[in-house]
Amino acid sequence: MLTQLQLDGNGPLHAQLTRALKQALATGQLRQGSRLPPTRFMSQQMGVSRNTVLAAYEQLRIEGYIDGRVGSGSYVTLPARPAPAPVETPPLPPQTRFAARARQVHDQDNLPGKRVPGVRFSFQYGAPYTHPAVTTAWSRELGHAALYTSPGYPWAQGLPELRQAICEYVLRRGVEARPEDVVIVAGTQQAVSLCARVLFDPGDPVAIEEPQYYAARVILQAYGAQLQPVPVDDQGLIVDALPATAPRVIYTTPSHQFPQGGTLPPERRAALLDYAARNSTWIIEDDYDGEIRYDARSLPSLKSQDEHGRVIYVGTFSKTLFPSLRLGYLVVPRGLRRDFISAKWMEDFGASAIDQAALAGFITSGACDRHLRRSLVALRERRDALLNGLHRMNEGRLSFIDTQAGMHIPVWLNHRDREQGHQFVDRARRMGLGLYSIAPYYLDPPDRAGLILGYAGLPVGDIEQALDVLRQCLDAEYGLRRH
Numbered sequence: 001m002l003t004q005l006q007l008d009g010n011g012p013l014h015a016q017l018t019r020a021l022k023q024a025l026a027t028g029q030l031r032q033g034s035r036l037p038p039t040r041f042m043s044q045q046m047g048v049s050r051n052t053v054l055a056a057y058e059q060l061r062i063e064g065y066i067d068g069r070v071g072s073g074s075y076v077t078l079p080a081r082p083a084p085a086p087v088e089t090p091p092l093p094p095q096t097r098f099a100a101r102a103r104q105v106h107d108q109d110n111l112p113g114k115r116v117p118g119v120r121f122s123f124q125y126g127a128p129y130t131h132p133a134v135t136t137a138w139s140r141e142l143g144h145a146a147l148y149t150s151p152g153y154p155w156a157q158g159l160p161e162l163r164q165a166i167c168e169y170v171l172r173r174g175v176e177a178r179p180e181d182v183v184i185v186a187g188t189q190q191a192v193s194l195c196a197r198v199l200f201d202p203g204d205p206v207a208i209e210e211p212q213y214y215a216a217r218v219i220l221q222a223y224g225a226q227l228q229p230v231p232v233d234d235q236g237l238i239v240d241a242l243p244a245t246a247p248r249v250i251y252t253t254p255s256h257q258f259p260q261g262g263t264l265p266p267e268r269r270a271a272l273l274d275y276a277a278r279n280s281t282w283i284i285e286d287d288y289d290g291e292i293r294y295d296a297r298s299l300p301s302l303k304s305q306d307e308h309g310r311v312i313y314v315g316t317f318s319k320t321l322f323p324s325l326r327l328g329y330l331v332v333p334r335g336l337r338r339d340f341i342s343a344k345w346m347e348d349f350g351a352s353a354i355d356q357a358a359l360a361g362f363i364t365s366g367a368c369d370r371h372l373r374r375s376l377v378a379l380r381e382r383r384d385a386l387l388n389g390l391h392r393m394n395e396g397r398l399s400f401i402d403t404q405a406g407m408h409i410p411v412w413l414n415h416r417d418r419e420q421g422h423q424f425v426d427r428a429r430r431m432g433l434g435l436y437s438i439a440p441y442y443l444d445p446p447d448r449a450g451l452i453l454g455y456a457g458l459p460v461g462d463i464e465q466a467l468d469v470l471r472q473c474l475d476a477e478y479g480l481r482r483h
């Protein structure tokens with residue numbers, strides 16, 4: 001009997017399960033000749049799909065750890081081997097100031113939002129909504145792209161057909177771009193990193209929303225930005241609170257403030273653009289989920305009103321498609337175009353041409369719009385299930401608002417401090433539920449217990465079961481409910 005099989009949270013689930021089983025083999029929990037649990041049982045036990053278990057077993061079979069007898073299951077064929085001890089190499093002193101800053105701000109072993117291992121359900125922000133139809137359409141485009149894409153080095157700026165397709169795609173956000181204004185990048189991550197190279201020097205002041213997108217903050221810090229946190233309210237960035245001495249750059253998420261959820265109203269947008277124009281400040285507009293709105297209130301992007309050419313517009317396919325794609329784009333002011341292309345060329349000579357060609361086909365064939373429409377229906381159902389469940393169990397214990405956008409909801413535990421919030425997350429984990437604290441998304445976290453609940457990756461049935469666990473955690477925390 002297998003006990004304590006733990007998924008480590010790294011990479012695809014089948015790979016995690018394969019590693020966990022190898023570990024069980026190495027520690028002798030699974031001995032030569034013993035039978036692996038039936039796939040159905042294993043899938044229930046681990047809270048993963050049966051296909052995931054089949055894929056893990058198949059991998060072990062390929063590697064010669066098990067063999068299968070039709071109808072009678074899979075048996076361990078290899079004698080248990082001790083897992084090689086990890087080699088610990090003490091780090092050298094940082095060799096550059098960049099490396100020193102990166103060590104300070106980037107804790108590789110403790111990234112917020114990383115999948116919590118060993119839980120049945122997880123409100124993990126960043127897990128995408130997937131649908132079999134998108135996999136089919138995407139693999140068709142990839143197959144076509146593999147046949148017809150030139151095997152030479154790609155354009156550093158991005159494939160012309162993808163840049164053209166992006167120009168049409170961003171019209172829905174009110175952005176009027178020409179293909180020469182677009183730079184294809186490896187997601188928002190790389191977009192922010194290129195902005196850091198092109199727009200400021202180490203030591204320069206850079207304003208950032210407080211709270212903010214963790215990854216953007218870390219990159220800006222690693223490049224030496226002197227961060228100036230600017231508070232947000234339920235409408236997003238408080239433009240009046242921008243520093244009197246203007247920063248070189250402002251990083252902002254005006255359409256859906258991350259993680260609080262506000263939508264910047266028109267008068268603040270105008271004031272922000274005016275501030276940037278008066279002070280020659282650059283604005284990085286991270287429009288990460290601008291396509292995903294559930295009401296009619298959607299405002300066009302800030303970039304669409306950028307008369308003075310101060311906005312660097314950043315879009316990504318991590319939310320609308322999937323984050324493993326690593327494709328996003330910048331729409332840059334004309335005068336900066338050459339700098340961004342050089343910075344991109346120096347990073348990697350350009351994104352994978354096959355992926356770019358596939359994405360261009362995916363957009364122009366209409367598959368992308370079909371997927372978006374389908375996603376919005378499914379995401380709305382998931383969001384409704386989550387919000388209704390939160391309302392039902394609330395009884396004054398939680399504070400949250402429906403921001404009518406995106407794929408997450410920030411939730412506060414009333415009358416609980418930050419430390420109690422961490423304990424709550426730990427308790428949920430012990431009860432099989434992955435929760436995520438909001439604290440890492442602040443430079444200076446408030447002494448309140450807050451969570452960020454991502455729901456895109458959870459089907460409605462799973463959300464309901466996860467909510468049941470959440471309710472039990474709340475009952476344990478606040479005392480039993482009155483009915």
Ligand SMILES: Cc1ncc(COP(=O)(O)O)c(C=O)c1O
Pocket residue numbers: 125126186187188189190213253258286288316317318323327328
């Ligand atoms: C605010 C924000 N920006 C951007 C992204 C996406 O980043 P990337 O395009 O690098 O995957 C996310 C995803 O979590 C996000 O929350």
